[in-house]
Amino acid sequence: MIDMTKKLNIAIVGLGQIGNYLYNELNTKKKDILKKTGKIISVSAISAKNINKKRKFRINKKIFYKDPFKIFKNNKIDILIEAIGQSDGISKKIVEFALKNKIHVVTPNKALISKHGNNLSKLAEKNKVNLEFEASVGGGIPVLRTIKEGLATNKISKVYGILNGTCNYILSEMEETKSGFSTVLKKAQLLGYAEPGNPKLDLNGYDALAKVKILSALAFNNKVSNSKCLMEGIENIEYKDLEIANQLNYKIKLLGITEIVNNKLFERVHTCLIKKNTYIANVNGVMNAVIIEGNPVGESVLQGEGAGPGPTSSALMSDLLSILRGNIKYPFGISDNKRKSPSIYNSDNYSNALYIRLEVKDKPGVLSEITKKFAKHKISVQRLIQIPNNKNKTASIVIITHKSLEKDYQKCIKSFKSNKNIIKNPTLLRLF
């Protein structure tokens, strides 16, 4: 518990872009924090791999620790900010250590929370401290707080949205500049919107899925699920997909979706074809947007910058202020012993319409081979577009199906693997 009268000591572990930005915010906004919470704070210790790394805001080297665990030997820390970002390893260890020692924790680490959130929240509850992770989903948008507090007694049936700014930027930019995936990815990396080294976790949907899992747990008062989900990223999208979508009056977006279907939890991340005139189709660039369907509130929409040190710091500060105000709350809104493990919807039974693009050798009989396969797997075709590529004697075949079962799609697509006339893995988009 926080003693109201004394100065509160904060440690920041991890001084990358986010940790460093927050460090500066904390140092410059002490007065504001005092005004809003009545508490005096002090950044008493910081830790990172490299003390001399070039950083935007200068750090006080006198409070620097190479080994983050040593912080706690020399200081009485009240609140730990974990900004390293690993799902396990040092991130997990230091958060566990803090909670066990009755130190509040604030983190933007979605990988950690989506993987270990259940155990960590139990630990926080047992030790009567906070574990806050507003910044893990939606950047600056206070979406977790909105679900936990603003919409507290609503029965939420579905939460979905654009949860990965990197992917949304790439798709928007490909469309706007009529460029290919890899060109735009490079640009995104230069601009700092995508990881320079390994952007895979953004592009393959993993990052968005981690956020979906956190949203599910809060919206439906369940444990964070660890089940396998439908996860498809944007790596196979080419400019021609955007072009075809445009002709059909659609936009392509990577959505994260969680909903309750027949009392079962159905979580998924995949690209969608969305009608142009809808709200979500018009959320462009690095923006994130979350739509919450609840009763009695109806549909609530939240939109804002989804990433970057500024918005992330805004969310971290809101967590910190909640702690400073003495708001000891269950990390997932209700007590751990009241959170059940969700039953999982079997995605094999998911019925939906697909856009499937196949790259094929342009020779007689190929089209009929393919349509035969669709028929064999009980998938009926709603629309078929064949676009020849004269340069290399190949063609793109785009098939939009009527609603069919996921298991049939999977079997059908599997059957294409042995077909030598199909020269690439198919690109899938799901009609929203």
Added chain:
Amino acid sequence: MIDMTKKLNIAIVGLGQIGNYLYNELNTKKKDILKKTGKIISVSAISAKNINKKRKFRINKKIFYKDPFKIFKNNKIDILIEAIGQSDGISKKIVEFALKNKIHVVTPNKALISKHGNNLSKLAEKNKVNLEFEASVGGGIPVLRTIKEGLATNKISKVYGILNGTCNYILSEMEETKSGFSTVLKKAQLLGYAEPGNPKLDLNGYDALAKVKILSALAFNNKVSNSKCLMEGIENIEYKDLEIANQLNYKIKLLGITEIVNNKLFERVHTCLIKKNTYIANVNGVMNAVIIEGNPVGESVLQGEGAGPGPTSSALMSDLLSILRGNIKYPFGISDNKRKSPSIYNSDNYSNALYIRLEVKDKPGVLSEITKKFAKHKISVQRLIQIPNNKNKTASIVIITHKSLEKDYQKCIKSFKSNKNIIKNPTLLRLF
């Protein structure tokens, strides 16, 4: 202060659509409330003018009081829900009575808070109880909580949006059905979107301005201002305005806007011409939307159903849960003695471009008379459209100006009053 161990007694005063809906929510969601807060609640007393009025949800007549003040003689009430809705009178009296007697208050009453919020919050702070009014702005959208908590340490520079669902519905519906104002107003009244008796406070901008004043106080940490503001409603909008706007690639929306200009507070409500391809232009029907510009968070957007008993109850419940969790907070985010009276921006100096529609007698010399007046008042015309109305020998003259000073517009428009060739008050839209 709330005793953690005992049952908490709630009184609801006012059993109109909102009070009655909330009464039912409280009775049906006790378990959920216990799960989320650890507190057992009981609706111990209710009060309204008429015990026998037809209501959607049946009330327990055993706990009914005709005189709301008698409630407190027979019961120990912990939380009062004020749902009468007057800016003064009984609403003010009972809220004051409750706060003085250390009873928490929750209210959706924007008229009361925008007029007496300063004194009431002082009273709440002095008596160490909560005064919560999330439902007073934006219906189910938890926008006040988002400013107070989710964006707590951001420096907010501007908040604006669609704050009145009635007006937004009327404008959207006029456009969609190509109907006149009074036809659509009648429809809105039938559907319950506009007050059947006196819809004036919605239509003339008063309701939106009350919300603007509450938003300002929270966003800028000021006292609620009681200064005169630019307030224009939608009563003078005709279908032809929507048609002309459409041709010019604009939509018409009633916006509430508050911002800091040269360290001064500039609050206003008026109709705007907004470029069609912007987010806010596409918020239609009874939806509300609020856009918050802050640093470091950037632009945050919140959208949701802005009125109706369901969304309003959702917001009231979020207030109630905040109280039940023992969150004793300053009603306006910071202590009353730290909230300053804002300096007010003089709207005479506001420079903006206007759309001005004049209805004139269609005879020679009228146009030149009008353009002369504009020139005389240093207003330069960017575009002029004259549309004859052959039926009655009148014409509509639409003038879109270059940016000019508000004081010059006012003088110019005043000068039209003595002009017998201008047969109606001009219709103004402001370019956003």
